[in-house]
Amino acid sequence: MTLEGKDYGMKKGRISFPFLYLHLLSFVRLQVMKDSNRTKAEIISELKKLRLRTADLEAEQKERELMHEAVREREERLFAFFEHLGDAVYFSTRDGAIVEVNPSAVKLFGYAGRWMTHLNVKDLYDDSAEMETVQNAIDQNGSVRDYRVTFRKKDGTKMQCLLTSTVLRDSIGNVTGYQGIIRDDTELKIAEDPLKLSEEKFFRVFRSSPDWIAISSLFEGRFIDVNDAFLKHTGYSRTEVIGRTSFELGLWVDPKEREKMVELLLEQGEIRDHETKFRMKSGEILTMQRSSELIDYGSEKCMLTITRDITERKKSEERIQNLNAELQQRISELTEANRDLDAFTATVSHDLKMPLTVIGGFARVLMKAHSNNIDAAGKELLNEIQTYVGRMEKLIEDLLAFSRSGRQKMNISRVDMGDLV
Amino acid sequence: MEELRELYVGRTVEVIIQPLPPAYADYSLIHQVLVNLLLNAFKFTRQREDAAIEVACLEDKNEVTYYVRDNGVGFDAKYQEGLFGAFQQLHRSRQFGGTGVGLSIVKRIIERHSGRVWAEGKVDEGAAFFLRFQEEKVMKPTKEVSSLDN
Numbered sequence: 001m002t003l004e005g006k007d008y009g010m011k012k013g014r015i016s017f018p019f020l021y022l023h024l025l026s027f028v029r030l031q032v033m034k035d036s037n038r039t040k041a042e043i044i045s046e047l048k049k050l051r052l053r054t055a056d057l058e059a060e061q062k063e064r065e066l067m068h069e070a071v072r073e074r075e076e077r078l079f080a081f082f083e084h085l086g087d088a089v090y091f092s093t094r095d096g097a098i099v100e101v102n103p104s105a106v107k108l109f110g111y112a113g114r115w116m117t118h119l120n121v122k123d124l125y126d127d128s129a130e131m132e133t134v135q136n137a138i139d140q141n142g143s144v145r146d147y148r149v150t151f152r153k154k155d156g157t158k159m160q161c162l163l164t165s166t167v168l169r170d171s172i173g174n175v176t177g178y179q180g181i182i183r184d185d186t187e188l189k190i191a192e193d194p195l196k197l198s199e200e201k202f203f204r205v206f207r208s209s210p211d212w213i214a215i216s217s218l219f220e221g222r223f224i225d226v227n228d229a230f231l232k233h234t235g236y237s238r239t240e241v242i243g244r245t246s247f248e249l250g251l252w253v254d255p256k257e258r259e260k261m262v263e264l265l266l267e268q269g270e271i272r273d274h275e276t277k278f279r280m281k282s283g284e285i286l287t288m289q290r291s292s293e294l295i296d297y298g299s300e301k302c303m304l305t306i307t308r309d310i311t312e313r314k315k316s317e318e319r320i321q322n323l324n325a326e327l328q329q330r331i332s333e334l335t336e337a338n339r340d341l342d343a344f345t346a347t348v349s350h351d352l353k354m355p356l357t358v359i360g361g362f363a364r365v366l367m368k369a370h371s372n373n374i375d376a377a378g379k380e381l382l383n384e385i386q387t388y389v390g391r392m393e394k395l396i397e398d399l400l401a402f403s404r405s406g407r408q409k410m411n412i413s414r415v416d417m418g419d420l421v
Numbered sequence: 422m423e424e425l426r427e428l429y430v431g432r433t434v435e436v437i438i439q440p441l442p443p444a445y446a447d448y449s450l451i452h453q454v455l456v457n458l459l460l461n462a463f464k465f466t467r468q469r470e471d472a473a474i475e476v477a478c479l480e481d482k483n484e485v486t487y488y489v490r491d492n493g494v495g496f497d498a499k500y501q502e503g504l505f506g507a508f509q510q511l512h513r514s515r516q517f518g519g520t521g522v523g524l525s526i527v528k529r530i531i532e533r534h535s536g537r538v539w540a541e542g543k544v545d546e547g548a549a550f551f552l553r554f555q556e557e558k559v560m561k562p563t564k565e566v567s568s569l570d571n
Binding site: 395398399401402405406408410411412413414415416417418420421 | 438440441442443444445446447448449450451452453455459476478487522523525526529530533534
């Protein structure tokens, strides 16, 4: 049963039951007044019919309520599915303005939830040309399934995704918008493609390396890409660097060095650990160690260069070298001073010893040969002289021993320490 | 030791000599070292009636540390640094005699052997002088000596 039937002479559309009932009653009353000449039996039969219809309508109302409930439940289920689906889902208008997204989409693209509905689908694509291709494919076929697309996160990270999208149409078939399901395929795609894998690895190294990495055209030195470490070191911004040459930036302290390097690179294909001085934006000059390789970047011959700041290391090396030289100098000075001292000690000791021997000798002679002529006090003094002479002789001997202990040639052999004692 | 005994006739000193492993060194220089250390020990135990001197060693893996210990007047640990300097005497020379060169000769000779010498002591509790030569592997006999052996 349906309310849309022509039995009631009504237009298509919804109309509430009480209103309909009143409408019918007034219609009947009008008919009664018009056809007052109709028989009572006829009127009763008419009323019976009306009661029957009323019962029908009540049943129909009940059924509609049940249907409404079913629709609501289904809507809830679909909404939960939409909210919890692991894949990103979006709805957009014909122009691409995003109308609604699910939490997975918010998570995948990294935008704050409410902001996504201010975006256009084209903001999500890495390359707007690709977006047009995809759009055309959807428009032509009504949908695309697992279409490989490169999207870009809010932070700029590129993602390989699979897009399944369908056009949304209104009741008369006009395209009103699109709905899309996006699955992030980056990891998967890399895993199955060794080339992509190595590309991804390179990209990670490029991004995270603490050393400069730059790709520049071989002959001109025009920068095509540089990593963050390059910008951090040089002090230039990306826009100041990309598209400009190293000459324009005044990076090379000696620009001729670059020409030599290009020659060498063409000859050998690679350069390892060349020391070069570079000028930063601030004017500071750093000593760097660079390694370069020839690469084909698109159709252009380019070089990939990794450069390490070794200014501090050079300074330390120089400091160590200076210190070593200084130390060596001191050692030779000290050795010489020691040699001089030993020679001096030996000579002086010998020279001191001789007159001392004479003094001691005379004192002894005086004591022995002339003891009769010397009184007790004099003898006491002579004894004192001999004691002091003896002490001085000991000192000189020790000095000589000290000098010898430093100069004597050594003969290393196995010495029995027990026997020695 | 006999020479030393002669120098100090009339003194009773108990000298204990423990078995000592051989060293690789210059014979005459190391002789000088031991003489100086023993002289030192005799000298500074003069005031003790029960004077005792011990010559021994500590062995640890590859390293041998020889030492001469006495129970003499000892020294204050804070003067340890100056002990081996030339002409440095902690005690008045009148009291014990000597010129203050002995220990500096010891130090000089041991350093020429790439070794190390140090002392431990306490006032009135004696002193010990330790010697350590460089490891045998490094200190090889010179050619002249080995040719003599042949």
